[in-house]
Amino acid sequence: xxxxxxxxxxxxxxxxxxxxxxxxxxxxxxxxxxxxxxxxxxxxxxxxxxxxxxxxxxxxxxxxxxxxxxxxxxxxxxxxxxxxxxxxxxxxxxxxxxxxxxxxxxxxxxxxxxxxxxxxxxxxxxxxxxxxxxxxxxxxxxxxxxxxxxxxxxxxxxxxxxxxxxxxxxxxxxxxxxxxxxxxxxxxxxxxxxxxxxxxxxxxxxxxxxxxxxxxxxxxxxxxxxxxxxxxxxxxxxxxxxxxxxxxxxxxxxxxxxxxxxxxxxxxxxxxxxxxxxxxxxxx
Amino acid sequence: xxxxxxxxxxxxxxxxxxxxxxxxxxxxxxxxxxxxxxxxxxxxxxxxxxxxxxxxxxxxxxxxxxxxxxxxxxxxxxxxxxxxxxxxxxxxxxxxxxxxxxxxxxxxxxxxxxxxxxxxxx
Numbered sequence: 001x002x003x004x005x006x007x008x009x010x011x012x013x014x015x016x017x018x019x020x021x022x023x024x025x026x027x028x029x030x031x032x033x034x035x036x037x038x039x040x041x042x043x044x045x046x047x048x049x050x051x052x053x054x055x056x057x058x059x060x061x062x063x064x065x066x067x068x069x070x071x072x073x074x075x076x077x078x079x080x081x082x083x084x085x086x087x088x089x090x091x092x093x094x095x096x097x098x099x100x101x102x103x104x105x106x107x108x109x110x111x112x113x114x115x116x117x118x119x120x121x122x123x124x125x126x127x128x129x130x131x132x133x134x135x136x137x138x139x140x141x142x143x144x145x146x147x148x149x150x151x152x153x154x155x156x157x158x159x160x161x162x163x164x165x166x167x168x169x170x171x172x173x174x175x176x177x178x179x180x181x182x183x184x185x186x187x188x189x190x191x192x193x194x195x196x197x198x199x200x201x202x203x204x205x206x207x208x209x210x211x212x213x214x215x216x217x218x219x220x221x222x223x224x225x226x227x228x229x230x231x232x233x234x235x236x237x238x239x240x241x242x243x244x245x246x247x248x249x250x251x252x253x254x255x256x257x258x259x260x261x262x263x264x265x266x267x268x269x270x271x272x273x274x275x276x277x278x279x280x281x282x283x284x
Numbered sequence: 285x286x287x288x289x290x291x292x293x294x295x296x297x298x299x300x301x302x303x304x305x306x307x308x309x310x311x312x313x314x315x316x317x318x319x320x321x322x323x324x325x326x327x328x329x330x331x332x333x334x335x336x337x338x339x340x341x342x343x344x345x346x347x348x349x350x351x352x353x354x355x356x357x358x359x360x361x362x363x364x365x366x367x368x369x370x371x372x373x374x375x376x377x378x379x380x381x382x383x384x385x386x387x388x389x390x391x392x393x394x395x396x397x398x399x400x401x402x403x404x405x406x
Contacts, residue, residue: 031331169326176322176332194295194330
């Protein structure tokens with residue numbers, strides 16, 4: 001059984017239900033977007049997969065191996081998290097070497113090479129790195145570990161536009177040369193949507209959407225027109241959002257659209273992932 | 285080649301059309317090599333599966349052919365094949381839209397024809 005399989009995972013922090021019976025599967029060799037608003041449960045899920053947190057109930061397997069306290073399973077996964085787990089007194093280069101002792105496929109030459117592209121000085125001590133460079137340091141490690149599964153939790157935090165662009169390009173290059181599974185949790189949806197094959201949206205600890213990116217986008221659309229026209233059109237449809245501006249009404253819908261059978265006076269626009277995300281995760 | 289992420293059409297279709305345009309304008313000439321899937325994915329920041337899907341359309345249409353271990357090339361005769369295909373789509377893509385907009389603005393058939401004649405002269 002290949003992939004990361006999550007079955008009925010529940011996690012609570014005190015009275016807060018962080019994950020509620022979550023079940024999903026990450027297939028090998030794909031780029032996933034794990035999306036959700038702040039506090040939705042994204043980081044909790046990634047931390048449970050990598051044993052940094054433990055679930056109250058439920059099971060996770062990695063390529064068929066139980067994930068909990070199982071080195072064989074954990075060696076297949078790397079999590080780039082917000083937290084820095086390296087000693088601050090270590091230099092970046094020392095940290096690369098250290099990483100190699102845990103992850104035998106860690107490519108130090110590649111790490112030094114991309115560190116140079118980002119302008120990261122490998123001699124610099126980890127504690128002396130700015131927020132942006134601290135993210136870059138972690139990105140360099142994540143792109144160099146060569147584990148079959150790499151989990152990115154907010155990878156571009158504090159990065160400027162140029163460095164974000166560089167990260168996306170290196171990620172694609174790496175992925176197309178030697179495919180692995182990337183699971184990326186991010187708030188910058190617009191920037192990353194074209195990279196993703198599949199999207200998982202978490203809302204209040206539950207999986208709201210689990211679909212191929214293209215399928216999801218092809219099903220979301222909005223209609224604009226006069227209030228009466230729009231109201232007629234949306235009667236029997238799955239509406240996820242309404243905006244009005246004077247006598248003009250825009251409804252956001254999910255479903256298959258029959259393009260050949262559109263009423264007069266309505267304008268149809270497609271949605272991008274970010275707009276769809278906002279509509280789906282808005283609290284009423 | 286320009287990919288418009290705001291466009292309603294799927295990105296793989298735009299990739300295919302972008303390469304078609306480059307072939308029609310001569311930027312990629314017949315029998316010449318085109319960028320690899322990795323190069324396309326990296327430069328447009330798209331998933332390689334998306335780029336591959338776009339290229340596959342062109343391979344199926346006989347516009348592009350693959351040489352194993354070497355790369356992808358523009359097929360001989362691709363330009364005339366593309367011209368014929370694009371002419372068929374011209375009515376759907378341009379004329380229908382033109383008439384739709386003209387109706388909205390109350391422009392008559394005769395007025396459109398006069399505009400077309402003017403356009404050709406300019």
